[in-house]
Amino acid sequence: MAIDLAREKYSGSVNTVELGAARANGGTRAGVIKIGGETTMPFLFEEGDMPNPPVVGMEIFDCEPTDWPDGLKEAFGDALKDPVKWAKKCVSDFGSQFLCVKLMSPHPDWGGRSTNDAIIFLKSLLQEVPVPLVIIGCGDAQIDNDLMAKASQAAKNEKCILGIASQNNYKTLTASCLADGHSIIAASPVDVNIAKQVNILISDMGLDPKRIVMDPTTASLGYGMEYVYSIMERARLSALAGDKMLSMPFILFIGQEVWRVKEAKDSAPLGVKWEIATAAAMLQSGADMLVMRHPQAARAIVKYIDMMMKR
């Protein structure tokens, strides 16, 4: 006797967020990436659709990364000393679909350069690489409020995604996104209740919920990944049930978390596998954008996505 599989029916969907603006829309990007739009849990095409495959972008800094393990640095060679060259390598050699630029250099621990220098770099980056950008501050709230406002203006109308807004610091960044046409990353500390709250706070300021991407906080394999997994799953199920304040796509900072754990620091080949495993798990719980570090891991995950997207 044939058995009918139980299939879920969902009434809601994940918002579709656009990353990048082409010339026709006032920007200079070569392509536009659409993120989200799911009407099912990941890759369950019998239950709904995933109109936009998850995307993989590589991470670059505006200065040489001092805290990266040697095994990771080797994959890029001398390019790490020249951020524009590094960015081009990610795009042309490694096929990065978008770039995540971290403007680290103004941070006191990273050289403490003036924010204007970081903006000069950002402008040249916009000229030299054609892919859409995710732009992240240095992590110091006070510096970022100044830095990101300038970055937002420098990239006006390029439809970037700017980060990172939190429950305690979202107003300045939201105002910049509103003024310059960008989307925003709303972060929460592995907490679905706070995730929802930040989304509300930001949308209360007038930013369209379709311009919010959620960062649920990433944890690496072996370091609490399963907590993140279950938080994402809970948020996504709620989104598919119609919760508009949790219907935002997810961005995960995979590389950053993986390359600071002991296993990856000790052995680059193990680090690559670690990064692949973490990314694959996050894709299964609803990740829409992955920010990765090792080119081999990024390539493997792009292949994995292609395979999973086959209907």
Next chain:
Amino acid sequence: MKGVQVIVIGELINGMYKDVRKAITGKEADVIQHLAEDQVKAGAGALDVNTGPYSKNPKEDMKWLIECIQKVTDVPLSIDSTKFDVIEEGLKLAKNRAIINSTNADEERMSRIFELAKRYNARVIGLTMDKSGVPNNKEKRLEVAATIVAKAIDYGINVEDLFLDPIVLPVNVAQSQGVEVLESIREFKLLSDPAPNTIVGLSNASQGAKLRSLVNRTFLVMAVASGLTAAILDPLDKELMDAMIAAELILNKNIYCDSFLDAYRKK
């Protein structure tokens, strides 16, 4: 996350109310449209439309009301009338999938209402009463509910499109019926799989009583906890809506956040 959220049907567009009666007589479209918009903004997922007992030409009035409302909102309408021709007029005009309010367990009425529902792809509210009146215990309510479910299935109506109403009675005249109604809500759900919806006309609970809003919202919270899936109520009663939203939160129907009232209203 368990279950879906309660469907709120706004009750205020009813010729029984003076302002609506006056608006119908004087063809004051803006009065009706404000009522429609305010109710939707406050969380109504559907709007009840009733021309009221004093309407001289209910079919005409129903047409006018629906045309007014649909100029400002597309939410589904609950066509509330005892007359078949008025209901049919409403169903013809409704842009979105309508709800017929209502049938009871009377054979002839069920046949005609379910025929209309089938023809216009409408959902139906079924009052658990028959010619002998409103039952005074949950057993009899369940028996009448089963009759309505069986008849609906005969007419090819999906049980999910049926809203069974155990009939809330005023607490000051039929105090013993509150608990019968609440238990009926639980038991109606066991009548079929998938389960029928359950609905109450909430304001009746406090008819003629003092502290109406308090009685209404307490009753609603208890009914929601009993598994209620829809309610006809006054969505402009903010405390009532807040209590319902909090009840749904406690039942894990929504994910908590500090601004949970605001989150609900952003739906």
